[in-house]
Amino acid sequence: MAVPCLLVGDIGGSKARFALANAKTPGFSREKIYQCADFASAHQAIDAYLKEVNTNKPIAICIAAAGPVVDGAVRFTNNSWRIETSDLRNEFDTAGIRLLNDFEAIAYSIPWLQKSDVVSIGLPRPKDLKDTDFTLCVLGPGTGLGAAGLCKRGAHISPVVGEAGHLGFAPETQLQVELLSQLRDRFDRVSDERLISGPGLENIYWALSKLRGKKNAQLSAAEIFSSASERGDPTAAEAVQLFFEILGQVAGNLALALGAADGVYIAGGIVKRNPELIANSRFRTGFERKGRHRSMMEDIPTQVIIHPQPGLLGASYCAIELMNGTL
Numbered sequence: 116m117a118v119p120c121l122l123v124g125d126i127g128g129s130k131a132r133f134a135l136a137n138a139k140t141p142g143f144s145r146e147k148i149y150q151c152a153d154f155a156s157a158h159q160a161i162d163a164y165l166k167e168v169n170t171n172k173p174i175a176i177c178i179a180a181a182g183p184v185v186d187g188a189v190r191f192t193n194n195s196w197r198i199e200t201s202d203l204r205n206e207f208d209t210a211g212i213r214l215l216n217d218f219e220a221i222a223y224s225i226p227w228l229q230k231s232d233v234v235s236i237g238l239p240r241p242k243d244l245k246d247t248d249f250t251l252c253v254l255g256p257g258t259g260l261g262a263a264g265l266c267k268r269g270a271h272i273s274p275v276v277g278e279a280g281h282l283g284f285a286p287e288t289q290l291q292v293e294l295l296s297q298l299r300d301r302f303d304r305v306s307d308e309r310l311i312s313g314p315g316l317e318n319i320y321w322a323l324s325k326l327r328g329k330k331n332a333q334l335s336a337a338e339i340f341s342s343a344s345e346r347g348d349p350t351a352a353e354a355v356q357l358f359f360e361i362l363g364q365v366a367g368n369l370a371l372a373l374g375a376a377d378g379v380y381i382a383g384g385i386v387k388r389n390p391e392l393i394a395n396s397r398f399r400t401g402f403e404r405k406g407r408h409r410s411m412m413e414d415i416p417t418q419v420i421i422h423p424q425p426g427l428l429g430a431s432y433c434a435i436e437l438m439n440g441t442l
Contacts, residue, residue: 118138119138119174119175119438120135120170120171120172120173120174121135121136121137121138121173121174121175121177121431121434121435121437121438122134122135122136122161122164122165122173122175122176122177122434123135123136123143123176123177123178123179123427123430123431123433123434124161124176124177124178124179124427124430125178125179125217125220125424125426125427125430126151126157126160126178126179126180126181126191126196126198127151127181127191127193127217127258128151128181128191128193128194128258129150129151129152129193129194130148130149130150130151131148131149131150131151131154131157131160132146132147132148132149132424132426132427133146133147133149133160133161133164134146134147134424134427134431135168135170136175136177136430136431136434136435137431137435138435138438139435140227140435141224141227141428141429141431141432141435142227142428142431143424143427143428143430143431145168146424146427147164147167147168149163149164151191151194151196152194155195156196157178157196157198158202158203158206161176161203161207172207172208172209173207173209174209174210174211174438175209175211175212175213175434175437175438176203176207176209176211176212176213176434177212177213177215177430177431177433177434177437178198178203178213178214178215178430179215179216179217179219179220179221179426179427179429179430180198180214180215180216180217181217181258181261182216182217183216183278184214184215184216184219187199187200187201187214188200188214189214189216193258198214200212200213200214211434211437211438212437213433213434213437215429215430215433216261216263216276217261217426218253218254218255218261218262218263218276218382219263219274219276219429220425220426220427220429220430220433221253221255221261221263221380221382221420221425221426221429222251222252222253222263222264222265222274222275222276222429223265223272223274223428223429223430223432223433224420224422224425224426224428224429224432225244225251225253225265225378225380225420225425225429226244226245226265226267226272227428227429227432228420228422228425228428232420232421232422232425233380233418233419233420233421233422234390234394234418234419234421235416235417235418236381236393236394236398236399236417236418236419237394237398237399237417238413238416239413239414239415239416240416241378241416241418242377242378242416244267244377244378247267248266248267248268248269249265249266249267249377249378250264250265250266250267250373250374250375250376250377251264251265251375251377251378251379251380252264252265252275252366252369252370252373252375252378252379252380253265253379253380253381253382253420254279254280254365254366254369254379254380254381254382255381255382255383255385255386255420256311256312256313256315256316256362256383256385256386257312257313257383257384257385258312258313258314259280259308259312260279260280260281260307260308260311260312260315260365261280261382261383262277262279262280262369263275263276263277264276264369264373264375275373279307279369279372280306280307280308280311280312281306281307281308282306282307282365282368283304283305283306283307284298284305284306284307284309284310284361285364285368287364287401287404290357291357291361293322293326294310294319294322294323294326294357297321297322297325297326298310298318298322301318301321307361307365310358310361311358311361311362311365313336313385314336315358316336316339316340316354316355316358316385317333317334317335317336317339319354319357319358319361320332320334320339320350320351320354321333323350323353323354323357324350327350329350332350334351336385338351339351339354339355340355340389340392343355344392355392355396356396356397359392359393359396359397359398359401360396360397360398360400360401361401362381362386362393362398362401363396363397363398363399363400363401363402363403364401364402364404366379366381366398366401366402366417367379367401367402367403367404367405367412370402370412370415371405371408371412375415376411376414376415377415377416378415378416378417378418379402379415379416379417379418380417380418380419380420381393381417381418381419381420382419382420382425386419387419387420387421390419390421393419398417399417402415402417
């Protein structure tokens with residue numbers, strides 16, 4: 116009997132990753148990465164992948180995309196692609212189609228992460244999610260700020276998806292109030308994403324530099340991290356500390372909003388590349404600083420996801436559910 120072909124993908128603005136999901140338990144193999152600019156459409160990229168791995172027709176296709184999924188379709192911000200479930204169904208003659216927001220896919224991955232796939236930030240110890248109900252959330256700074264929640268009740272797992280990264284930034288210290296004042300000169304509205312993302316770190320550095328009377332303060336996020344750790348730039352070091360402190364505040368706000376008492380997970384390349392910086396930062400200070408709810412926040416574990424492709428892992432879970440007709 117032929118092994119069923121379950122195609123999974125994780126598509127961003129510039130790169131498209133595809134793999135074949137395992138048929139029995141979440142996981143994937145034969146991962147390939149393509150440049151979106153090399154293809155006129157997602158269909159062409161998928162077709163190129165299927166030909167390269169020389170597999171049979173997929174019986175399920177589950178694609179995570181960096182954008183909101185509206186009415187079974189997603190349009191990308193940084194390329195011309197648009198993906199619709201109906202088009203995928205017709206193009207590949209496959210009934211089982213599912214489009215996911217990229218952080219929805221990452222949320223689905225969390226129950227399947229191994230201990231080696233995460234790094235704890237401070238106390239308390241992570242909870243065992245196996246064979247128990249839970250409510251948790253994930254967020255991650257990258258080009259933007261993504262977020263999602265995940266609830267398990269009995270055998271049913273449900274994601275909670277929105278645009279939490281675009282909530283308005285709420286300063287909690289005098290320095291943050293001054294940062295907000297500077298950023299209001301740049302933006303009509305200052306959302307959390309304006310500070311907690313790659314461009315957000317650049318905004319923090321720019322605003323701090325103005326406050327400190329420093330000129331020509333325009334560094335990339337990578338240069339800021341490098342300057343903070345290797346070049347002894349005190350403004351860069353302060354910007355990185357503020358970045359992680361505010362990330363903690365935003366993570367704590369999301370945990371409160373969703374009731375995510377069983378854990379908060381941080382994803383994305385920025386934290387994955389700098390786990391030692393967030394571990395030694397004021398992240399937990401910002402996370403726990405919730406006034407009358409401090410004691411509750413102190414009991415919520417926080418972890419960084421270091422799994423290389425949690426989006427594909429989460430999509431592989433959905434592909435199995437599609438194959439089994441349970442999603």
